[in-house]
Amino acid sequence: MSEDFSKLGFAKTYVYPALALFLIPIACLIFYEYVQSSFDQQFFEATVADLRSDPTIAPEDKAAAIEFLQSHRLSDMLVSSHPQDVAFRQAQDSEFLFYQLSVVWAIRISWACILAGIAAFVMTGIGVLISLQSQAMQYTSLLIGWMTLRIFCTLEVIAQGLLIFSLSFWIPAFFFDIYIVKLIIVFACIALGAIGVVIAAIFKRPDDDFVVQGEILTREMAPQLWYDLELLSGKMQTAPPDHVIAGIDDNFFVTQLPIKVQGKDEQIQTLTGRSLFVSLSLLKKLPGQEADAVLLHELAHFSGNDTLYSQRIAPLLARYDHFLQGLYEGGLSMPVFYFAVMFRALYEISLGSLSRQREFRADRLAAEGTSPHDMAHALLRITAYSQYRAELEKEFFDAEEVHQQVNLSERIDGGFLAYTSAFVDKHNVGDLASSHPFDSHPPLKQRLEAIGFSATPDAMRNALYDESIGTWFQKIEAATILERDQWTAYEEQFRQFHENILAYRYLPANESEQELVEKFFPPITHVAAKDRPVEFDYEKVTYEDWDRPIYYREIESMSFENEWGARLDLVVKRNGKNKTIKLPLSKKQNEQQELMGTLQNYYARAASAIAYQQSQNEPEPSIAATDTFSFDS
Structure with a gap:
């Protein structure tokens, strides 16, 4: 929060x-x-x-x-x-x-x-x-x-x-x-x-499952990696992790919480004990000593019992947040809800404070195990990588046309070195923080200063200039294949998600845009009273008793009425005046629910598209030549 x-x-x-x-x-x-x-x-x-x-x-x-x-x-x-x-x-x-x-x-x-x-x-x-x-x-x-x-x-x-x-x-x-x-x-x-x-x-037990996309690295798959992890664990005076998961996220983390790992075969395996997540994409970018520093930082969280207390506290917070939701939904309990929210916010101060102390301690131990420069360079490189990836993902997401291919990993690999040369000048680097699924990290400037690294622009530029493939990446057999397979799956999911989002952005101006919207919101017919058909498409609803269809953009409000038979009352705005149009419903409850569900979904899509187009300062295209009705959301 x-x-x-x-x-x-x-x-x-x-x-x-x-x-x-x-x-x-x-x-x-x-x-x-x-x-x-x-x-x-x-x-x-x-x-x-x-x-x-x-x-x-x-x-x-x-x-x-x-x-x-x-x-x-x-x-x-x-x-x-x-x-x-x-x-x-x-x-x-x-x-x-x-x-x-x-x-x-x-x-x-x-x-x-x-x-x-x-x-x-x-x-x-x-x-x-x-x-x-x-x-x-x-x-x-x-x-x-x-x-x-x-x-x-x-x-x-x-x-x-x-x-x-x-x-x-x-x-x-x-x-x-x-x-x-x-x-x-x-x-x-x-x-x-x-x-x-x-x-x-x-x-009621909250649903607090934590799912990670990645592959579990067994000792047979990466014997050198496990051997070197044991050496680093000994240096940090802690036991090595029980499990290592390799993924393509832009972070590293450790946890003792149960986690569900979903591999490329879509099967989910639950892991308990001490787990270490490593980013294949970052290991490829991090030179050997920098990767040592990052892994020592994560192992330091084991040695400081950070993950043990996170394991104990996380379920409490999950149950408390679930309890807050109950107070919010109780209506009469809203005054008590506001007090409970204050309690949660006050503890967030405590959680954030100790979380930052843990990060500073782990940074210090990692710097002592390698060098302050190695730790600082690793922090800079990870932050730059996360920023570059986020900017590219936003570029792909903001595109107004369907992607035939989302070549995100290719763009990152091909452009990261050039990006790092301008990264320091383009961003207020000191205010950035690396991502983490469990803890809040201090701003980068504070972390660099805490380990004694002078974060001048020239020093940061020099730290980022390195295009060699990291040695830890090479310690994983078939690392290239593992990374490529995960990127392929991720990029396809991203492409499909973006395509779905476009269906909520388009007010179709051509056949290709209409075809995409209809892929997710196809014409569909439901049954109203006396088995009479009601037809829905992406822009309107049609019923034979009406003199013309109702466009979703005309609808001001909808209400379900159950006097003298079930019906929907649709208040539409035409020629500057509101008019109530009735839609009698089937007596069968399942048919009522199907019709109302479709109306709500299709209306929500149209409202979202109109709001998006208005936010882009684009004129709303005319859906029907004779209709000039406006939609007031």
């Missing part, structure tokens, strides 16, 4: 919304205190009037009774354990007691929510401060925080749900002397729905 952690930015983004946690309890406290005060006053006045009008009571007894009532409110007597107050309660009507005590308990619940919220704010702050001390303290603090917070949030949602439910009765009853059964039922359903969603989110 991305945060603005400046003092004012963090407060505006997280702290201020989190204060919404107190909105419902404080509002309820004010209301119920007012109700209770009114009841106390009414009881006092009625009782005093009865005393004064009773001729059988002596004046001095009346005075004593009135003085007692002035110092003993009704609300106090309802909760007091004094025998006289207990006797008073026992003498009251059960319905009277129920209503009075419901107000008392509403006030108590409001106070409990407020005080618990304050305690949660304090405990969150203390927990984050503790978590900054070490990885062990971070894990312990996050574990306790997660266990405590989910209980707090769940109880807070239940309590605030009860308060909202009680208001649905008491506001009409107190101000208008009525109660509305439907209103009470609606708010009861809202409260129960929020509670149910939140409780379900606690126990």
Whole structure:
């Protein structure tokens, strides 16, 4: 997650919304205190009037009774354990007691929510401060925080749900002397729905599988690589990895989390234990000592138990993020959601801080195992490679025509050296950071300075100028074939994805563009009421009862109606005026869903294409010569 952690930015983004946690309890406290005060006053006045009008009571007894009532409110007597107050309660009507005590308990619940919220704010702050001390303290603090917070949030949602439910009765009853059964039922359903969603989110297991594209390098496939890895592991005083995966991503990483490796045969194999991912494409670019430095950096994460704590913390964060989604979807739980988001954001500060400390430590150990120049040069080369690859991918992605071939690897290999000569001048290199699937890396300038490398433009240019094939790449038998096969598969996936994206960009102006759009959004016919056909294509929907088709660009809104038979009401804009056109639906639910699903998909494609073309400042092509209707999304 991305945060603005400046003092004012963090407060505006997280702290201020989190204060919404107190909105419902404080509002309820004010209301119920007012109700209770009114009841106390009414009881006092009625009782005093009865005393004064009773001729059988002596004046001095009346005075004593009135003085007692002035110092003993009704609300106090309802909760007091004094025998006289207990006797008073026992003498009251059960319905009277129920209503009075419901107000008392509403006030108590409001106070409990407020005080618990304050305690949660304090405990969150203390927990984050503790978590900054070490990885062990971070894990312990996050574990306790997660266990405590989910209980707090769940109880807070239940309590605030009860308060909202009680208001649905008491506001009409107190101000208008009525109660509305439907209103009470609606708010009861809202409260129960929020509670149910939140409780379900606690126990539902999140889908946190991590899938890696690559090939598992066995010792038979790369004996020299494994031998040298063991030597480097000994230098770093850690055990070698259990698995090595070779891919074409623009990074290296280690992990102890279970990962699913998908090879060229599309089969997925799950690996557990300590895994090292190496980039074949980067190993080919990195000279021997630079590759040593990068691999030592990754092995340092094993020696520092970084991957062990990541293995423990990652499931906690996944479950917490899943719990956040439940709070968000609960509706009534939104105030609690904002508080929980603040808790997550505060821990992101801790996670980011220790993550950067881990990276600095790994850089330092790698520089000590090779040299600061080797480590610095490797960081520069990897950053330049990632930037170049990203720029080329963006160029391919932004193209407005179908690619017959995406020769990304060929472009990288052929142009990387020339790119590096201008890389330092084109970019603010110090602000760039290398990519990583698990950790956030400090900016490059900070990492270079931390290992004592003077990051002058000339020094960076000299570091990047090398076109030899890396020695570690040559330690992998059939490395060239492995890399080529993975690039071939990746480039074809990229080409197909780009082709699909074009279908969401085009408002077809020629046959080839129309052919591409229809490849993904072909003409299709569904069944409406009485088995009558409804025809869809990429630009319009046609029904025989309409005087002309409805173009998706005309549709202002759609709604499903179920009175007097199921139908869709389509509000379209023609000649500057809105008009509702009805589409009666089949009685069969599966046919209804198929028709509405197609309409939503085809409409979304047209809306996306119109928005894209408008963003490109291109005039919208006319779909039909007689139609000049505009689409307002």
